Amino acid sequence: MVAALTVVLAVVNSACAKPRGEPLRLEGKILTAQNQSDSDWTNVEIWINRQFRMTTPTLAAGQVFRAPLEYFVTGYGQKFRFNQIQITDIRMNAKQADGKPIEIRMKFSGDSLSDALKGMGGSH
Numbered sequence: 001m002v003a004a005l006t007v008v009l010a011v012v013n014s015a016c017a018k019p020r021g022e023p024l025r026l027e028g029k030i031l032t033a034q035n036q037s038d039s040d041w042t043n044v045e046i047w048i049n050r051q052f053r054m055t056t057p058t059l060a061a062g063q064v065f066r067a068p069l070e071y072f073v074t075g076y077g078q079k080f081r082f083n084q085i086q087i088t089d090i091r092m093n094a095k096q097a098d099g100k101p102i103e104i105r106m107k108f109s110g111d112s113l114s115d116a117l118k119g120m121g122g123s124h
Helices: 002-010 114-116
Strands: 024-027 031-035 042-050 052-059 064-068 090-095 103-104
Touching: 024 090, 031 042, 042 064, 052 064
Parallel strands: none
Antiparallel strands: 024 031, 031 064, 042 052, 042 090, 090 103
């Protein structure tokens, strides 16, 4: 029940919106994924550091999926702790309508520490 509610709260249908930016984005403590293709995706998994995962059965063409980082969990039920764990890798796996796999990796510029500190002000 909680997982179903999480998916309902995390998925926002914006089929009319134009794709903008990268398909995977970190916006504070929220991860945003957008299907910028013309076809629906199924079996969508989003991974943080190859350990913490969140899934949704489908991500329709043009649809945006938003989830707080603390909703990502390991196979043992450990929650992602934004203030304690450095993000070094974000990827999304899914299947196209014809069954072909999709893998999208978030691009980090510079090193992971510099990426994490962007927008924090001051020098680093």
